[in-house]
Amino acid sequence: MRLSEEVTINEVGLRDGLQLESTVLSASQKAVIYTHLKKANVQEIEFGSFVHPKLVPQMANTGEFFEKIKGDTDVILTALIPNLRGLERANEYGVNAANFVFSASNTHNLQNVRQTTEQSLESLKIIVQYASAHQIDLHISIATSFGCPFEGTAPQENIMKITEQLLNYNIKRITYADTTGMANPMQVNRLMKEIKQEWKNFEFGCHFHNTRGMGLVNILAAMEANIAIFDSSLGGIGGCPFAPGATGNVCSEDVVHMLEEMGVRTGVDLDELLQASLQLKEFLGHELPGQVMKAGKSTRRYPVPN
Template sequence: MKLPKKVKINEVVLRDGLQLEAKILTLDEKKKIFDQLVKAAVQTIEFGSFVHPKLVPQMANSGELVELISENPNDVKLIALIPNLKGAKNAREKGVKNLNFVFSASDTHNEQNVQKSTKDSLSELKEILSYCKEQDICLSVSIATTFGCPFEGEVKKERIYWILEQLTSLDLETITLADTTGMANPQQVYDLITELTNKFPHQLFNLHFHNTRGMGLANMMAAMQAGVTSFDASLGGLGGCPFAPGATGNICTEDVVHMLHSMGIETDLSLDELLIASKTLQQLVGHETPSYVLKAGPYDRKYSIPTKK
């Protein structure tokens, strides 16, 4: 089995992870999570989004949060998600230098998410890219519903080709392919990613999986076998899309790191510190998270032999 020696993890708990949580976390609580992620040596964090606060109330304090965390000794790369040009301008006012523009491969989901067609989002992307170049901002793109749409069902690979043919000519740093509601399966992932990396060999791809149907880590394995070495993950396995029925959490950061380290694949992250961060997260959101390793401990954990009575 061909696997990479090292994998990059982009942490999304402060954005995707929290956006469906009923309890709105304070700035201090979000800062606490951020600080513990830094202790775990996380180097890339999607910290929030610049969307209308009425649509995603949890993200209303993203501008204030970035002001709190932008000066950090570890020089962590801070990324904000944006749905449109207005979001890019609002992020720029707060000094954000790395943006992730998201739109959907499916017209129906894109209309639910940003009230426009995929084609219209692609047109707006060109305006956003022009603005980002003027402002010296690094722009990446995420394609939601790449592996299936909760409204339309299957998304044809020809549609993904059509989208990528337009994106790859724009000199974007990273293109993320997102399984927004956990509809993907490992065979589908392997086949599509193999075709895309062959068709677009110079493009850096990142993968964003949800564990809605319990196949998140299996899909990640399939993507690694197809050559991808960069993935989004969320502390505690929190997350979900507010505009997609049935959406649940992302693949869990500590579960991902535990799996990779047990196979001898490096991440540069500290599993012990991630578990401490995950315990804190659980306390702050006020409920158990989907994290397996937090419940069971690492695979090499040893237990005392029960004393016979």
């Protein structure tokens, strides 16, 4: 088993994570979580999304929250955008990295952003132009890259074709998202190997959900195909509001714990990250799916009973 020595964690709890929560966190509460994440030395944070506030009220204060953290230049701060309007709003706030999301599945894309996949790809042209003109790094996330709750398994050739189209544009990263936790490790390994074989030097990442318990194992399978950038969510919260059956993202602490136990460096301070999760749990007022926050790290020792 050969794995890369380093992995980059892109923390998406403040965006994908909070989307399905009934409690809406205030900008100040988000800033408290952010401070914990900074302490934990997390290098990339997707901090919110510029979508219509009526559609995703949890994200309505994204701009207000960004005002509190925008001075921070040593963290890559990314905002999700569903369209040009979102990117324009992000730009008004001074955001300099955006994550444009659309779905490989037509049906899911229509539900999520009211466009066909083809239309999203078409609208990407002006999004890229705008981003380039305003020095905004553009990441692309392909939702339902492995499966769609309406259409079923994503055909690999479709994902390859979309990737090829995307690579004509001036973009910085492509992330393959398993939006509703349908991917299995064999499928992940196969797709990511083909992607990495076809396009050796581009920046690719993966985004897994733990809906059916396969979040960590899919990360390992992707690592075995040389992927070294992963989205994950504090406490394992999250899910897409427009994807039935969507549940928690793979949990950041559990990912970092597994990687560090294997000797793979993440640069993240796990103890501080666990503090961030405990704070998030307090804000949300319920148990979070993360397991290391309950069990403690593997290195935890117990006293011997008499």
